[in-house]
Amino acid sequence: MTSELNRMTIAEARDGLARRDFSAIELTRACLEQIKLVDPKINAFITVCAHEALEQAAAADRRLAAGDAPALCGIPLAIKDIYATRGVRTTCASKMLENFVPPFDATVIARLREAGAVFIGKANMDEFAMGSSTENSAFGATRNPHNVERVPGGSSGGSAAAVAADECLGALGTDTGGSIRLPAAFCGVAGIKPTYSRVSRYGVIAYASSLDQVGPFAKTVRDAAILLRTLAGHDPHDSTCSARPVPDYEAALTGDVRGMRIGVPKEYFGAGMEPQVETAIRAALASYERLGATLVEISLPHTEYAIAAYYIVATAEASANLARYDGIRYGLRVEADNTGELYNRTRAAGFGAEVKRRIMLGAFVLSAGYYDAYYLKGQKVRTLIRGDFDRAFARCDVIATPVAPTTAFKIGEKMADPLQMYLSDIFTISVNLAGLPGLSIPCGFDSDGLPIGLQLIGAPFAEETILRAGDAFERTGAITRRAAIL
Amino acid sequence: MADSKISVEQVRHVARLARLELSAADETALQANLSEILQYIDQLNRLDTSAVAPTAQVGEAGTPMRDDVIANRPDPEAMLANAPARAGHLFKVPRIIE
């Protein structure tokens, strides 16, 4: 029994813990055992917090025994190493922060602590969340649990892989251009990027502040809904965080999608898509029709411009967000006899190639003489992309698209060609530019056994709608979760 | 690179702004990468945006404000715990040259 505990969903474990069928310590131990077993093959974790996790589990058991169990009491979670965790080193997968130990918790970390969650470890990622494959990590690439020759997607690849490999029950990621949805699709798990402002960003190491959003990975849509309810909500430490009340997302999972209008954007089914991906998506759409939803053809005409606009806006913000890594207050320092040299050398040594590339691009598009041609242009195209979605949501409740045109690509395949890597996010990036919620759920496998992801996009704050749609599909049982092949 | 979108001098200038020491190989690689990306970005020029307002943020409108109260207690040890170099409760840096 104990050896199987780590395979449970959060909903199952929650009930089992409440019934005292097993203890939080046993559950945590099962996850730690699995990490010991499989993590050498997939490298999903930068830091495993065995000691702290067992302490948290013991505390959870005490609360369970006292009948005072909060929402996530005793649930082991992997935390993307982008979240500030008090007293636990937080690297952002960068040499720059290899030894950085934050003196504070991110707001969502504090919320999860309060909800009784157990932090099993800090998950691997692309350095500063810049990447689509989790290969840009100073701590080595993470590998896809379905095929270790393949990438898990990025940037939250460690979190997705850890969930897929049953090293934990759920995980936290962040999504700036697809960094939750792409790895969820590549690893065959559920992942949701909520509406921008739905979840606090305080203590989440910033990549692109106007795009970054916190979200969970889970084995089921229900589990994602359970996690999101704890994560979401107003935070006085984040000026961009919404004060709207947080609904009970789990209660929204009625299984009923009758009358739901599902928009299918024609621009998302073009050249470059693998036929097997299209087949799986079309099959999922057919299931929705059988469940009583109606399909509506819609158009998002500016989709092709999204990546270009994104790489202007995101890198501009990143160039400023990463200016704080200067070797003075924390983080790596390469000594020099004056501050100018100290900055130059520290930043040259501390940042990886992709991070440097994006800082350079961002500084360039903001620099004198180029601001209007690039930065301002990118912001205007952002307006056009938002407008596309506004018009589309007048005609439908949910937009369904593939998460990516392909399944997980090979390790190393795109590392030499940054632009090709950027294009992996072609279907996810518009959602960040528009600030919308997007859910990624598995909807099939290709002939190599690699998962295919369906993306369900909602109007602002329509998380309940997309979770309901995702859950309804999951209930059809069309996809049985396949344990990762390890 | 005749058709490059960005010159080596521009790469150096931006690297100075961004405080990144670049090797000659870095410069060449970055010139090629950035040129390719900027070339790709140029497709935005197909769109006439003269009448389009820019979008800087997509969250709720209007910044919230906090009351003017002191909420933090002094804890210099915690604030200096990650310092690469310090002198007492001060951060230590070499000679300041911009």
Place this chain on the structure above:
Amino acid sequence: MSDNAYEAIIGLEVHTHLMTRSKLFCGCSAGFGAGPNENVCPVCMGMPGVLPVLNRHAVELAIRAGLAAHCEIAPESIFDRKSYFYPDLPKGYQISQYELPLCKGGYIELPAHSEGAEPRRIRLTRIHMEEDAGKNIHESGASLVDFNRSGVPLVEIVSEPDIRSADEAGAYLRELRSILRYIEASDGKMEEGGLRCDVNVSVRKRGAAEFGVKTEIKNLNSFRFVEKAIEHEVARQIDILEAGGRIAQETHLWDPVREVTRPMRSKEFANDYRYFPEPDLPPLRVPPDLVEAIKTAMPELPADQRARFVRELGLTAYEAAVLTQDRDLGAYFETMLAAGLKNHRTAANWVMTEVLRVVNEAARPLADAAPLAIESGELLKLVETGAISLNAAKTAFAAMCKSGKGADATVAELGLAQVSDEGAIAAACDQVIAAEAAKVAEYRGGRDKLFGFFVGQVMKAMGGKGNPKVVNEILKRKLSG
């Protein structure tokens, strides 16, 4: 001299701390005097993942400053990031306002110091909010950084190039400081960096329509330095032009020891601050009712108080200008009047001479150096009723400054009260007349000039306390009798 053929074109950028309890974007104390890096937190240290949250009181104070300077308050303004690297700048950018500042336009009216003179208006370009940086302490071969000041709220007040002389720049700064103190936005203390000034200076031939090339003089931290630096820079530019040279557009630093400006090392890529809208702060919205509420609660401004002093209290323009240079001084004067003084100008002159003297001599704030205003008022009231002489009042005032005791008590303690009792004065007069028979005879024989001698003798006999008016009356009567 050729100097007269030129005019100076001067614009000032003044930075001043806003008097809040906490910092602009975090809950750290904005106060002075803490040990190094005690008033810091992850936010103002620029740790990874932190976010700013705006201090409402700082916004209110900035709006107050804008209203006091007749600015237009933007219903929506934007914070921007200004990027540059410096060890005291923790995030690698400063949160400031660039394209859409909180306050636009407006002007500062300089007080007219003589009757009938037109007040000068110096137009403002803008007032915007921003955060301060930390402090670098230079040691030999190294620097130490303290972030206590990092994130303290500032406003930057930018004038149009309307100022024409060093004197006028000084007058502008004094009036600005006075306004900021009146509205309790800033204490305007230059020594603690409460007021810092950058100056833009150019010169042109008088009557020319175009501006000359300007230089910027940075980081002047006293009014005197501002005036000296402008004088020096104007003379330097005129010398260059007269010699047929050209002014280079550059930034200068003021060397307070040698009293000269010298160019900063030129940085070829300086000033590419790469401003862009701060994504962590949505636009600052100021609803009209908030502006109205702040307007309603505004304290009286120096210009209004000045006008009232002239109109209602009969002071001269000069007296009113001196008394309103500092809010405490104006308030001191008005509190004195509350003792029921009828002669306002005597009170005004008392403040301008006696009170300002002790403040300057003590080099301490008014509240520490001078007695309570109401006690000063009571003292002058004693002069008005004839209970003491003006000289006795000065003696009492000096004592009160040291002892902190009240007017009545001090006058009694020092026995300064005048004797007006006719019987006592008559007796003293009789005594003097009896003792000085020869001089009495001379006086009565026509030597009128001797009257002063007799007054002196009587006063001497009375220990100086005789009421001079009564002494005069009685003595005159007795001598002519």
